[in-house]
Amino acid sequence: MDNTTPPTFTQDPATAQTPAVNAVERKITIYGAEWCGYCHQAMDYFEKKNLNFGYHDIEKEPMAAEELTQKLGGPVQGVPVIDVYGEIILGYDLAKINAALAK
Numbered sequence: 347m348d349n350t351t352p353p354t355f356t357q358d359p360a361t362a363q364t365p366a367v368n369a370v371e372r373k374i375t376i377y378g379a380e381w382c383g384y385c386h387q388a389m390d391y392f393e394k395k396n397l398n399f400g401y402h403d404i405e406k407e408p409m410a411a412e413e414l415t416q417k418l419g420g421p422v423q424g425v426p427v428i429d430v431y432g433e434i435i436l437g438y439d440l441a442k443i444n445a446a447l448a449k
Contacts, residue, residue: 373400373429374428375400376392376426376429379404379425417429430447
């Protein structure tokens with residue numbers, strides 16, 4: 347073996363660590379509209395908690411509106427709709443948001 351060949355390492359399966367939760371499941375998405383005050387409050391709340399989140403204006407993004415319709419299993423009745431780690435929250439309900447964040 348010459349000195350230019352990098353060493354190879356194998357990980358013992360017994361000590362290997364797996365992520366606690368899949369990164370896709372740990373996603374926060376706000377579906378809202380530009381005019382919606384509660385949508386902006388939700389964004390401010392997540393920013394103050396230093397949480398990454400996505401925002402989609404369903405009036406300007408038809409694909410986001412369709413995605414939300416599929417998540418709801420029917421038409422959108424109002425905004426915001428907040429997807430916290432896969433849990434759908436209708437409206438800006440801090441108690442439900444905090445409960446979903448704690449899971």
